[in-house]
Amino acid sequence: MQPLSPLSDVIAALPMFAGLSSEGRRILCDASVIQQAARGLVLFEQGADPNFQTVVLKGAVHLLGRSVQGQEMVIEVVEAPDLLLPAAVVSDSPYLMRARCIEDVSVLMIKADVFRGLLASEPFLAHTVIGCLSGQFRAMVRQIMTLKLRPGPQRVAGYLLALMRRQRNETHLTLPYEKGLIASQLGMTRESFSRILTSLQYGIIHMDGQQIQICDLRALRELSAPDPLIDGPDP
Numbered sequence: 001m002q003p004l005s006p007l008s009d010v011i012a013a014l015p016m017f018a019g020l021s022s023e024g025r026r027i028l029c030d031a032s033v034i035q036q037a038a039r040g041l042v043l044f045e046q047g048a049d050p051n052f053q054t055v056v057l058k059g060a061v062h063l064l065g066r067s068v069q070g071q072e073m074v075i076e077v078v079e080a081p082d083l084l085l086p087a088a089v090v091s092d093s094p095y096l097m098r099a100r101c102i103e104d105v106s107v108l109m110i111k112a113d114v115f116r117g118l119l120a121s122e123p124f125l126a127h128t129v130i131g132c133l134s135g136q137f138r139a140m141v142r143q144i145m146t147l148k149l150r151p152g153p154q155r156v157a158g159y160l161l162a163l164m165r166r167q168r169n170e171t172h173l174t175l176p177y178e179k180g181l182i183a184s185q186l187g188m189t190r191e192s193f194s195r196i197l198t199s200l201q202y203g204i205i206h207m208d209g210q211q212i213q214i215c216d217l218r219a220l221r222e223l224s225a226p227d228p229l230i231d232g233p234d235p
Contacts, residue, residue: 019124031114059105157224
């Protein structure tokens with residue numbers, strides 16, 4: 001990974017901190033540290049008290065929920081630059097999920113009590129965090145609607161279209177994680193996910209490992225039955 005700039009430069013480059021006062025930025029720098037985390041590392045556990053507000057600077061992190069029986073499922077993926085579970089930090093409540101690095105990541109860790117103090121004294125930061133919380137809430141509602149209202153093939157088609165938007169490519173896609181993790185995020189087993197992908201290869205897509213070629217974009221969109229309120233605008 002490329003070496004990061006000094007702490008103050010990293011913080012200054014993040015839009016969420018752009019409107020801090022000079023004193024607020026100094027306090028933030030004094031209470032923060034940048035850390036590198038390897039793929040597979042758990043940043044915090046479900047049920048732990050938040051000691052830091054973590055900002056993903058590079059890479060992506062899975063948020064996973066675990067039942068008392070030990071069953072674990074991917075709930076959400078947080079990609080840079082974004083806050084990890086700010087609701088837990090703001091309310092000083094235990095994390096409802098664990099955070100595990102999908103790949104090598106860089107994170108900014110801010111002492112939780114200092115972060116809460118800055119929310120009270122820095123209106124720009126408070127406004128930014130409210131926006132982040134709103135975005136994460138709406139994303140979670142959309143995910144719940146997808147899981148409850150859409151059958152498996154429609155979910156998979158919608159996921160592929162979302163990848164198109166993210167990767168800005170309407171002809172070739174790369175699955176970003178192994179199929180079991182994606183299946184978990186879509187609320188199905190790995191076997192079900194693989195079967196659906198196989199069924200789509202009859203004229204809609206062509207697969208080669210993690211690489212997917214879109215053969216019939218129109219058919220894929222029709223299968224996904226897009227809803228702008230859930231999926232956002234078409235790619």
